[in-house]
Amino acid sequence: MNDVKNILLVGVGGQGTILASKVLSEGLVEAGYDVKMSEIHGMSQRGGNVSTQIRYGKKVYSPIVGKGEADVIVAFEKMEALRWIEYLKRDGKMVINDFEIPSVPILMGQVEYPEGILEELSENASVLVVKAAEIAEQLGNSKVMNIVLLGALVKAMNVEGVNWKRTIENNVKKGFEELNLKAFDEGYKL
Template identity: 70%
Template sequence: MSGVKNILLVGVGGQGTILASKILTEGLLQAGYDVKMSEIHGMSQRGGNVSTQIRFGDKVHSPIMGKGEADVIVAFEKMEALRWIEYLKPGGELVVNDFEMPTVPIQIGAEQYPDDVIGTLQAAADTVVIKAGDIARNLGNTKIMNVVLLGALAKAMNLHEIDWESLIRKNVKKGFEEINWNAFSAGYNEAKLSPTF
């Protein structure tokens, strides 16, 4: 890997975007990278927009990336992918959860949820679609979608040398270690390697 790589994680409050970002950041530090992370909250409680920028490499000077600079965007909710796609660089990859979780403006009728979001995204970028909601439901808990997506991201980034299992077991709530590790493994197995990395 050469230079600095930029990862953008976006979602809706309550989806566990920050937890996934924290585990990813710890993993990258464990792998020996210089890492900078910046959290941006619209309303971080349930229903608001949440995004995290993670930049890593040999030496990172700033935690902030600009539009057109993200190597990978991971969208925990598909409309959030549309909202942030202008941050993806040409040739970058979008990992998107095929899942709807309307934000507050949509819930109160101030915005409309767009039609055919996945089709629009696939026309605009190299898109990996993960049905993390279905995977999490099959494992027994829809709250683990974030860890499914983290697994998909780890695979796309070819970060196989990191001890993900110990990081996940350390960071998730006590009693939920096994199901979260299963979620990560399922996401990892579902994704493909990205040509970006």
């Protein structure tokens, strides 16, 4: 039996998708899994999409997650969830940040931001909607919404044997450890 699990984290440049992936990957290694991670930066410096693919299990040979293979997709932005849904397994789950970042064509008035994304995705998949931006704002810094989402994901995955506090402290910017730990705890409570 194939014990390998597949996770996609997708978002827009600047949302901290890669940091969340690195923390998750380190935690999974600490839990004893073989882990492979792949990052794709599509014009991320200019607000383009960013995705990371994480595969973990007893033995993993490739970091690439194919269409229809993701056990979990964590979308840091709603439109990215829509863009990546074809990678989700039939019985997979989506964790979606209820947050919008308008693309350049939307900002230029060429197209409208799509309406009803969460409703459409909920009809086609098992979806957990998280208001990570609101939680991060309540903590005093919108930049920690990635760690809020990470906390929600870790809780859903039920990975044991990991010192998430240490893993987060080792990866976040010095001076922001406590804020990120609070963000993780808030996401974990979800």
